[in-house]
Amino acid sequence: MPSAPQPEVISLGCRLNIAESETIRALVAGRDMVVVNSCAVTNAAVKATRVAIRRAKRDRPDAQIVVTGCAAQIDPASFAAMSEVDRVVGNADKLTSQAWQTDAPVVVSNIMQVRETAPHLAASFSAHARAFVEVQNGCDHRCTFCAIPFGRGPSRSVPAGAVVDRIAGLVDAGHREIVLTGVDLTSYGPDLPGAPTLGHLVERILHHVPKLERLRLSSLDGIEIDDRLFALLTDQARIMPHVHLSLQAGDDMILKRMKRRHSRAESVALVERLKATRPDIAIGADLIAGFPTEDAAMFANTRALIDDCHIVHPHIFPYSPRAGTPAARMPQVEPEVRRQRAALLREAGETARANWLQTLVGTSQHLLVERPGDRGHIGNFAEVSLDEHAIPGDIVRIRITGATSDRLSATREPS
Numbered sequence: 001m002p003s004a005p006q007p008e009v010i011s012l013g014c015r016l017n018i019a020e021s022e023t024i025r026a027l028v029a030g031r032d033m034v035v036v037n038s039c040a041v042t043n044a045a046v047k048a049t050r051v052a053i054r055r056a057k058r059d060r061p062d063a064q065i066v067v068t069g070c071a072a073q074i075d076p077a078s079f080a081a082m083s084e085v086d087r088v089v090g091n092a093d094k095l096t097s098q099a100w101q102t103d104a105p106v107v108v109s110n111i112m113q114v115r116e117t118a119p120h121l122a123a124s125f126s127a128h129a130r131a132f133v134e135v136q137n138g139c140d141h142r143c144t145f146c147a148i149p150f151g152r153g154p155s156r157s158v159p160a161g162a163v164v165d166r167i168a169g170l171v172d173a174g175h176r177e178i179v180l181t182g183v184d185l186t187s188y189g190p191d192l193p194g195a196p197t198l199g200h201l202v203e204r205i206l207h208h209v210p211k212l213e214r215l216r217l218s219s220l221d222g223i224e225i226d227d228r229l230f231a232l233l234t235d236q237a238r239i240m241p242h243v244h245l246s247l248q249a250g251d252d253m254i255l256k257r258m259k260r261r262h263s264r265a266e267s268v269a270l271v272e273r274l275k276a277t278r279p280d281i282a283i284g285a286d287l288i289a290g291f292p293t294e295d296a297a298m299f300a301n302t303r304a305l306i307d308d309c310h311i312v313h314p315h316i317f318p319y320s321p322r323a324g325t326p327a328a329r330m331p332q333v334e335p336e337v338r339r340q341r342a343a344l345l346r347e348a349g350e351t352a353r354a355n356w357l358q359t360l361v362g363t364s365q366h367l368l369v370e371r372p373g374d375r376g377h378i379g380n381f382a383e384v385s386l387d388e389h390a391i392p393g394d395i396v397r398i399r400i401t402g403a404t405s406d407r408l409s410a411t412r413e414p415s
Contacts, residue, residue, distance in 0.1 A: 005032035005063065010052050013039025015181045015218045017069060019132035020095060024068070027100050034060055037094070038069030038079075040151050042320035046071045050082070057084035068094040070151030076108045091151055111138075111153035129370040129393050130216070131175040135163050135201060136182030143248075144259045144326040145291065145319065148183060155187045160201050164208045176395055177214035177240075177368050178205075185217065186224035199228030206238060213395065214368065214379070216240040219286065222247070222270045223262040234277040242381040243274060244284035244313060250305030251298040254291050257330065264301065271309040282356070282380035284313030289345050290338025291319045292330035299341050306348045312356040313381060314349030318342035350405060357382060357403040364413060369394045383407040 007028040011021040021037050028035060034056040038049040049071045057065055066087045067079045073091040080088045090108035093099035099107045138153040139146075167178050180202075182188065188198040198217075205215060215238055222245045225233070232239055249255050250264050274281050287302060294302075306314060318338040321328040333341075365378040373389040378398075385407060390396050398410040 005060075007031050007033045007035065008056070008060070008063075009035045009037060010056065011037045012049055012052065012069065013037075013041060013045060014183075015132050015179060016134055016137070016183060019134045019181050022132075023095050027095075027097055031064070032060075032062065033064045033066060035066045035068060038067060038071035040070035040074050040147055040322075042317060043322070044320060046075075049079075053079075053082060053084050070148060073108060073111055073151045074147060076106055080106050092153065111151065113153075129368050129376065130177040130179055130214075131170045132179045132181050133163060133166055133170070134158065134182065135180050136185055136188045139184040140187065141184065141261075142259060144257065144330075145248075145288065145322065147322040147325055150324070152183045155184055155191065157188050157190075157192050159192060160196060160204050163201060164204055167205055167212060168209050171209055171211050174393060176212075176393065177216060178212060179216045179218055181218045184221065185219060186221045186229070197226060197228060198224075199226060199232055202229065202232050202239070206232075206236060212238065214238060214240055216242060216381075217244075219244045219246050221245075221261075222267055225270065230273070230277075234274060234281070240379045240381070241278055241281040242284065242313070242379065243281060244315075245270075245286075245309075247285040247305065247309070248288050249291060249298075250287075250302035250308070251294070252301075254294055254298050254302070257293060258288075258291065258327070264305065267305070268308050275310060280380060282312050282382070283310050284315065284381070285309065285311045286315045286317070287311075287345055288317050288319050289341035290333040292321075292327050292332050294319075294333055294341075299344075303345060303348055306345070306352050310352075310356075311349060312353045314345065314353070316342050316345045316349060354403070354405040357406075357408055360400050360408060361403050363400050365398055365400060365410070367396050367398045367410065369396060378408075385409045387411045 009021045009025045011017045017037050036052050039045040064086045068089040072079050072088050076088045088106045089099050092109050093107045135158045138155045139149045140155045189196040367376045369390045369392050370376045371392045373392050374386050397413045399413050400408050400410050402409040
């Protein structure tokens with residue numbers, strides 16, 4: 001007999017969505033359903049959500065199509081109006097069993113009233129080599145370009161004990177690398193008793209889960225990296241040498257108009273300290289091209305930041321005006337100029353990345369093997385193609401034999 005249809009969860013956007021998609025997968029087990037877990041960070045992300053919905057309906061015309069995530073939370077009516085969509089579920093609701101036990105076409109709570117996060121803490125990441133653990137959600141800051149606080153709600157943290165227990169369970173289940181995720185990860189803790197920081201949480205994880213081999217942190221706000229967290233990032237071999245910073249721009253006037261809390265000089269100084277203390281650390285960063293009022297000199301400052309901050313994992317966005325945000329009401333840079341500047345940033349980032357990858361040729365590294373078994377990432381998050389298959393989820397010792405513009409090639413060494 002043919003097997004019963006299985007649910008499919010399509011995860012768009014951030015690593016937090018990946019973590020939450022695993023919880024959704026467990027909540028809808030056994031149903032003929034496609035859940036699109038959407039992103040709203042840019043207009044392009046919202047468009048990608050609509051494309052995914054239409055493709056899901058074409059591929060599985062008999063399945064129930066449910067849309068959730070940030071785009072669904074911010075604008076549920078527009079998704080409910082799509083002929084392909086059966087239900088819309090909000091960002092807080094998607095992680096509760098109650099939302100999946102009703103046939104109501106729209107289940108979207110007021111996200112701004114949510115005060116807790118992650119009672120779900122996904123139990124399985126069988127489809128991923130690394131496991132993603134949500135420790136924080138929401139954001140209390142109001143960057144002028146960002147709509148995500150309206151999709152995620154206020155900042156809230158998961159108690160450290162619950163995080164430690166979940167990570168211990170995932171390690172016992174065979175996961176050798178854990179990624180801590182959140183919307184504003186470095187704001188972890190002030191809503192919890194004793195107001196612990198992210199550094200306190202990381203210390204507890206390392207102490208109480210000694211079998212955890214690799215811990216990786218997702219995007220960090222550099223201005224909130226205190227001395228405790230800095231020491232952990234630079235001293236602890238079990239923390240991967242990879243820091244992704246939410247920089248956004250390299251010009252002080254643009255940073256002020258974005259309502260960011262750091263200056264260009266503070267970003268450069270932070271990276272210089274990180275690299276001086278742990279030279280092998282690799283820097284990633286989010287950068288926006290064509291923010292309102294950005295002129296050629298301001299853009300040049302952001303472009304120069306790629307070299308000044310040794311950015312080898314760039315994540316480049318052309319500015320995307322989000323309805324209801326202050327930046328959408330500022331004088332806009334022409335769309336074509338935005339696109340051109342984003343292309344120039346990507347070109348500079350690709351050059352920096354290619355040069356960095358060349359410096360790794362001939363070195364020995366440890367690779368976390370990813371599906372199907374002939375690829376993976378090393379500690380600094382450089383992507384590697386392996387010359388022979390290994391078991392996904394294993395950590396193997398390799399020697400880097402070559403580099404292209406975007407990835408390394410390697411051969412396996414004896415353990």
